[in-house]
Amino acid sequence: MTPAARIQAAVDLTEALLPLERPADQIVAAFLRQRRYIGGGDRRRILELSYGVLRARAKLTWWLNSVGDEASARAMVTAYLVLAEGWSADQVAGSFDGQGFNPTRLEAGERQMLQALSGKSLIDPAQSDAVRLEVPDWLWTHFAALYGDSAETELSALLAEAPTDLRVNLMKGDRAAALAALAKEEILCDEGSLSPLALKIRDGRAPIAATKAFRNGLVEVQDEGSQLIALLVDAKPGLRVCDFCAGAGGKTLALGAVMQNKGQLLALDVMKGRLDRAQVRIRRADLHNIERHLLRDHRDPWLKRRKAKFDRVLVDAPCSGSGAWRRNPDARWRLGEEELRRLVGLQAEILESAQRLVKPGGRLIYATCSLLAEENGRQVEAFLASHPEFAPLPAVNLWSDISSAPYPGDPAEAALTLTPARHGTDGFFMAVLERAGESDAHDDAKDSDKQDRRGKEV
Known part of the structure; x- marks a missing residue:
């Protein structure tokens, strides 16, 4: 041309x-x-x-x-x-x-x-500030109230192009092996500074999907912040883990690799197309302990039979996606006040449904790719107010087990918040909520490890 x-x-x-x-x-x-x-x-x-x-x-x-x-x-x-x-x-x-x-x-x-x-x-x-920072007027007031003097810095970072991050699949090799394999195909990367599995491609437009490392499942495209969310779920081998809003399986794959094909990992979603796409990625990653199930909706009666069965339940909730505006610059203009209210209501309903699956001593992990308080801290506060059996577990307490990097969040806050301006990742929020009671995870791990699971649909 x-x-x-x-x-x-x-x-x-x-x-x-x-x-x-x-x-x-x-x-x-x-x-x-x-x-x-x-x-x-x-x-x-x-x-x-x-x-x-x-x-x-x-x-x-x-x-x-x-x-x-x-x-x-x-x-x-x-x-x-x-x-x-x-x-x-x-x-x-x-x-x-x-x-x-x-x-x-x-x-x-x-x-x-x-x-x-x-x-x-x-x-x-x-x-105006809203025009200069490319945000609807009504949303500018939300950001200004939340971030104060740093609102301009945060919104400016959302205007840049997002980098392309990769996650190394531990079922296929380590970070050194991935670096070497990609270098052979002239894809140069640097190690991520936060996730021990992250690689950052120097040329963000490099044809990753065409490489052997990608086709063979050694690497997957996943933002470094998203990798941290999956790691902080603390999905140890042998546990029973549920990814309640699995989508196309990005975090499911990360959880499965950490679990080393030991235990039960259930991937749920209400969109069949997403779960179908997840299966392609599951096979490529050589993961066999993942079950997929299509829910009618988040109130599906099928869930009642799984009450109090899981050690970890991840709710990567549908949200505004404001933390990913670098990748989806159109999304800021498609979000209206009514849509935000709908999302906040949906998130509360999903949390209410998902919490039933958490066993005593287990954890409910709530995450969004949003930077808005309504979807993050306020959502968690409302949930805890109606569920005193759950208590926040500070993310900083889990950090040393997943990374040698300094903790990226505020140690004084239980939840972890990541932003493009401060961390170079997409914007993410994560809160770990622990259910009162003693966990019988050890016995469950032994039972679950006996089961032969081959990435089937249930």
């Missing part, structure tokens, strides 16, 4: 993305499937432009409104070229020549708009 044709493709993709009707990754996947002729270098440039527009959506809209223009996909892309990449109006016009697959020629109004924006940058002193 010519450089100009890439711009036109970016306009086409941006036009599909801007209505915000579906998650951006789904739209991008469908767009590229329909255009398999697009090569790797072309794909990178197209995504760079389209995601650049998404990450600067509020500022671009502000600028276009200031010069009396509508925020169409074509206007957003051309404005991004001028404001973010420093193109002149003449340079843009040179690419919009209508030749072949190149964009059609600029109209007089478009030229005037670009000339008005020439020499300016994305950020302007007249922009």
Whole structure:
């Protein structure tokens, strides 16, 4: 593709993305499937432009409104070229020549708009904090109240591109083996600073899925913060563990590897497609103690028969995903106040259902990839107020067993909070809640270890 044709493709993709009707990754996947002729270098440039527009959506809209223009996909892309990449109006016009697959020629109004924006940058002193930091007005007040003087720092970090992290699968090898295997395929990585299993790819756009290390299950793509959540579940070999909202199995895989195929690991979800995708990853990772079960909903009567059966129950709850805005920049604009209220209510219902599975002396682990207090600390406070049989177990007490790095959270707080600004991970919250009573985990471990489990559906 010519450089100009890439711009036109970016306009086409941006036009599909801007209505915000579906998650951006789904739209991008469908767009590229329909255009398999697009090569790797072309794909990178197209995504760079389209995601650049998404990450600067509020500022671009502000600028276009200031010069009396509508925020169409074509206007957003051309404005991004001028404001973010420093193109002149003449340079843009040179690419919009209508030749072949190149964009059609600029109209007089478009030229005037670009000339008005020439020499300016994305950020302007007249922009509000919410516009400058790319967050809806109503959400800005939440962040400002929660983070105070550091709110700008936290939100600014969410505007950057996220790195690509890998988790080494202990069932296949250690971190040194993974580093060597990836280096042979010209994928250079550094060790993560927090998780003992983490690798950080130096080139975040490297084709990991095409490597032998990935295809053979030695490594999985997983944010370092997500790895820490799984490790802090403390899922020892032989225990009975439930991943209540397993999704496509990212944390399930991490739990299974730590358990070394010993014990019972139950992966639950209400979406069949997710569990089906998880099975592909389970086989690749050579894990055999994982059972999958599709729930009708979080109140499924099937759960009653598993009451007080598990040593660990992880609730990686559906949430706003605000901690992952670096990866999903469109998500901030698809989240409304009503949706947040719905999510908070759903999280409370899921916690209420999942807690029934925790045996005396067992632990309920609540986690989100959110940075909002309503979904995190306040959710846990409300649960504990109605369940005095549970008590918070400080995450710092578990830290030395999983990592030699300094504890990344506040030791004065029981829960662990990770943010892109402070830790370089996605934003995560995790609280470990222990049920009163004596655990009979040792006897259960012996019984569970006798069972032959081959990653079946139940």
